Amino acid sequence: EMKIITWYTQLVQVLGPPETPHFTASLSQSNACPGEELSVNTYLHPSISNSTSVQFFWVNASSFPTTGPTAFYNQIGSYNVNVTAINTCGTTNLSFPFTISYQPDFTFSGICKNSPTSFNGTISCDQPHYLANLNWQWDFGDGNTGNGQNVTHSYSNNGVYNVTLTISDNYYLGPNIETITKTIIINEELEVNAKLSANNSCNETITAFV
Numbered sequence: 001e002m003k004i005i006t007w008y009t010q011l012v013q014v015l016g017p018p019e020t021p022h023f024t025a026s027l028s029q030s031n032a033c034p035g036e037e038l039s040v041n042t043y044l045h046p047s048i049s050n051s052t053s054v055q056f057f058w059v060n061a062s063s064f065p066t067t068g069p070t071a072f073y074n075q076i077g078s079y080n081v082n083v084t085a086i087n088t089c090g091t092t093n094l095s096f097p098f099t100i101s102y103q104p105d106f107t108f109s110g111i112c113k114n115s116p117t118s119f120n121g122t123i124s125c126d127q128p129h130y131l132a133n134l135n136w137q138w139d140f141g142d143g144n145t146g147n148g149q150n151v152t153h154s155y156s157n158n159g160v161y162n163v164t165l166t167i168s169d170n171y172y173l174g175p176n177i178e179t180i181t182k183t184i185i186i187n188e189e190l191e192v193n194a195k196l197s198a199n200n201s202c203n204e205t206i207t208a209f210v
Contacts, residue, residue, distance in 0.1 A: 027039075027040055027096040028040070028041070029098070030098050031101055032072075032100055033124060033125035035072055035073075036072060038070065038081075040081060053085070053086050057081065057082045059081065061073055061079075075176065076099075076102070080096060080097045082094070102167055102169075103178075104121065104179070105123075106120060108163070111185060111187055112187055113157060113188055113189050114156060116154050117155065119152070133170055134169050136166075137165070138165055138166075139166070141162045155186040158186045159186055160184070161186065164181040
């Protein structure tokens with residue numbers, strides 16, 4: 001008796017494991033003032049956008065909830081936001097550090113003894129509601145102090161002084177206090193005689209006497 005054996009062949013395509021979601025994200029800014037909104041922008045490839053969810057977690061945020069794409073902070077300091085993309089294949093995590101700070105700074109002009117020296121304070125966010133609720137305190141380094149964003153002071157002796165600006169707020173949940181110190185050199189008043197040409201170191205101009 002003859003037996004007939006039939007063989008069937010089937011092609012099987014073996015695929016590699018599906019990849020975890022690939023996405024990009026960016027933080028709106030690396031520094032913000034207290035109460036200023038930050039945001040995270042994300043991009044998912046269209047092929048995975050419908051099957052992938054994105055989660056946000058703003059560490060120690062002042063706003064609520066802390067799981068959306070935007071947040072704000074009332075206290076100065078260093079923080080980070082964690083962003084996670086999730087689908088059935090796994091997760092992808094990103095983290096963005098940032099700081100909350102007014103970033104105080106100041107400029108000065110006039111470096112002569114017994115003449116007014118002007119000091120002008122600035123912060124990184126100059127919206128009116130920030131400026132109106134800040135206290136500006138100056139230590140001129142010679143035992144004298146001042147108050148206000150823009151002030152003048154006259155030094156009675158030449159020399160090197162460390163000037164410190166301290167700002168504090170009373171608008172948000174502070175108080176937030178930040179300082180900055182710069183060195184200023186006050187020059188001696190220039191004394192010249194007639195028929196002498198000299199370099200006036202205070203005003204940084206050439207004065208000629210004839």
